[in-house]
Amino acid sequence: MTSPTTSNDAEVQALRREVCALHQELVRWGLVAWTSGNVSARVPGTQLMLIKPSGVSYDALTPETLVLTDLHGTPQQDGATPSSDTGAHGYVYRAMPDVGGIVHTHSPYATAWAARSEPIPCAVTAIADEFGAEIPVGPFAMIGNDEIGRGIVDTLSGHPSPAVLMAQHGPFTIGPTPRAAVKAAVMCEDAARTIHLARQQGQVEPLPPEHIAALHHRYQNVYGQRTEHSDPTEGRNQ
Amino acid sequence: MTSPTTSNDAEVQALRREVCALHQELVRWGLVAWTSGNVSARVPGTQLMLIKPSGVSYDALTPETLVLTDLHGTPQQDGATPSSDTGAHGYVYRAMPDVGGIVHTHSPYATAWAARSEPIPCAVTAIADEFGAEIPVGPFAMIGNDEIGRGIVDTLSGHPSPAVLMAQHGPFTIGPTPRAAVKAAVMCEDAARTIHLARQQGQVEPLPPEHIAALHHRYQNVYGQRTEHSDPTEGRNQ
């Protein structure tokens, strides 16, 4: 385990602060009820991750209460029990080395699509920008073994979307950073709501594949800042 | 009546602060309009309860304004009139000795199911986790006698769900603590909304009973913290 005086430890402390703050974004954007969502981050260059403690309210969450575990979910310190979704997060980090952050919520509109096992069609430009395709559905999987993690990895590997709707469960999103994964969770709920509303009063047609590809390429490579003004991982190089 | 200098009285003061703070959670999670929801708590080891005063706004609510009554709703002090739902709360405490807290709201999605007298099917994992079954409907009952309390007790006795949708009225939730009952009220509205949205665009199937049982057992026994990091009554031993 890392000594508290190494620079590596300072990096973990900074990551704790960021992941703690990102949980507040889940509340702010209406993605969670009570304690029902979590954010994790891979500690760069290690086989470790930080994740929400199980059942702790967002008000009570502090950087220190986040749990440091290895990528099999074993805590690296005494203290709080990690999220019951820790196994799924670890599976994804082990299988997808470019993933630096993962978010899971039961956000209402995305979970409604998941309850029907129905993908969200790519029918407006905002979905093409962020997801580059329809938002896909993963299998129904029970908690407590590798089923959920394998379902996420099988669905998202080689897919442009950073979000998967796990059947009769809810969305998981990934990103190169935890902030990018939170953004994907916010945009997934926004997409789920907009297309839900649109379809309540008529048909919606997916955009043509060539338009989806062009919009996605532009958004991932041109949108955002190349300077210190914003997180360069957000919205491109994803 | 207890003297203000006994330690028992200190316990009541702490409970007053907690129940007052829990009313703000009803506002925060969008469960109430104006003054239309209330939280009560059994005073542990006594035949007394604390409950919201009738018609007082959540802004004006303070720990001191909560009303201490016996379990037939008789105030134990001069001052404010207790909630018009006090009789129903007291009936439940008398009949269900493991109940330590009760919440009643007219939260919009849950009340919409109640208006149709339709139970909420257990079609996503979050409902299995918290409720262990569909969320059941209780009878229509008029206020002012034991009808509402009896309808709650008859519906929830021996049922895994901590929530009942009273027909053409709204949800009541119970828990071992008032905080657990508030959590159940938040999750009940979340369940009602998610399945409402899901069914607007197609069929949803309940989860298989063996999956519901396994998810509920795990959530009630594994989820959450066994230490001081969170309320151990929340999400297990319920």
Added chain:
Amino acid sequence: MTSPTTSNDAEVQALRREVCALHQELVRWGLVAWTSGNVSARVPGTQLMLIKPSGVSYDALTPETLVLTDLHGTPQQDGATPSSDTGAHGYVYRAMPDVGGIVHTHSPYATAWAARSEPIPCAVTAIADEFGAEIPVGPFAMIGNDEIGRGIVDTLSGHPSPAVLMAQHGPFTIGPTPRAAVKAAVMCEDAARTIHLARQQGQVEPLPPEHIAALHHRYQNVYGQRTEHSDPTEGRNQ
């Protein structure tokens, strides 16, 4: 005009503060977009009223910016132009001497019923409590003469409901005090939303008339406080 040093003027100042604060309740409960709602109050014992200035944002509203007019809408001071709905408010105060406050919004669910000219059925206990009947529809009326005011008065005179849905326009609510009228506006939107949601997935039946009458009588006469703990005009003697 009243001199600033009379006690009557102190009463007007207190009323200005209350009406200003009540506008924030319209924002808090989601009843308004931008500047699209207003509250007025009769100055007790006079032929005067206070009303929102036209087109002023809720952030910029202060007690002093509220406009004092007679009951025909003529400002009693130099300064801001009163709400374009002032004529309707004044008509109601002239015709209904027990009305002490009026609220108008375009709150989304209530306005949706108004857009279809459809009354909201009294299908849950909360609607019986506050409205004592279905929430009725008033005629379509153009702004700028007495049409709107007359439509409100004709619909609500002798009707238990403090709310009317003006066709293809939106709700107006009345009360013995401006606070009671704001409460009715909040509860009207809540009723409109709950029954909208309920009907999206099936039929809802109105409560039997004898139950509606009993619930309304109890709520208007028993609910709330008879002491200084809350506004006695709220929820009874209405």
Added chain:
Amino acid sequence: MTSPTTSNDAEVQALRREVCALHQELVRWGLVAWTSGNVSARVPGTQLMLIKPSGVSYDALTPETLVLTDLHGTPQQDGATPSSDTGAHGYVYRAMPDVGGIVHTHSPYATAWAARSEPIPCAVTAIADEFGAEIPVGPFAMIGNDEIGRGIVDTLSGHPSPAVLMAQHGPFTIGPTPRAAVKAAVMCEDAARTIHLARQQGQVEPLPPEHIAALHHRYQNVYGQRTEHSDPTEGRNQ
């Protein structure tokens, strides 16, 4: 480029503060998710505009981070990259000299109508007031050339509505000032939601053309303040 000590520069600084504050209104009224909306302002009397930097969160936005560009989108300073929608904003300012502010969002209800390429009928008085007609649909257009700008200009030139729903994309709104354009964006979402809700349970009829014209004329010419109490460009002379 302007020297920081000229009075013109003070005017630009004031405009930066205003445009920065107006972005918070997009958040407050629920029009945006993450970074998905932008406000721009023409610098009066120049060929310049201020616009949101690309991909910057609303929390991180400061007056200084707004980007000053010419009306072809070329930045006039080193620093942040302007919004990817800058080309569309500039096209509109070049073609419509009375436009002083432009807003683009993906607000959920308005974007739902846009996803179906369906105009919002003018069926309640609030839509007649602000828009003077149905809210029209513009063509589907790819980002990155003049297509979007031309679609906005072709649809809104000579049309009373300050809002256009760009097909499978979302709403753009214009105004004589950036504040008027933000108001139009708020009212567009409100209109989209109200008529969506109304049509979910029945038919809605547009208001008669003569009533729409009368309401629009009155609102644009009588509503609001003629004094310092409010922005005179809001709600009239638009």
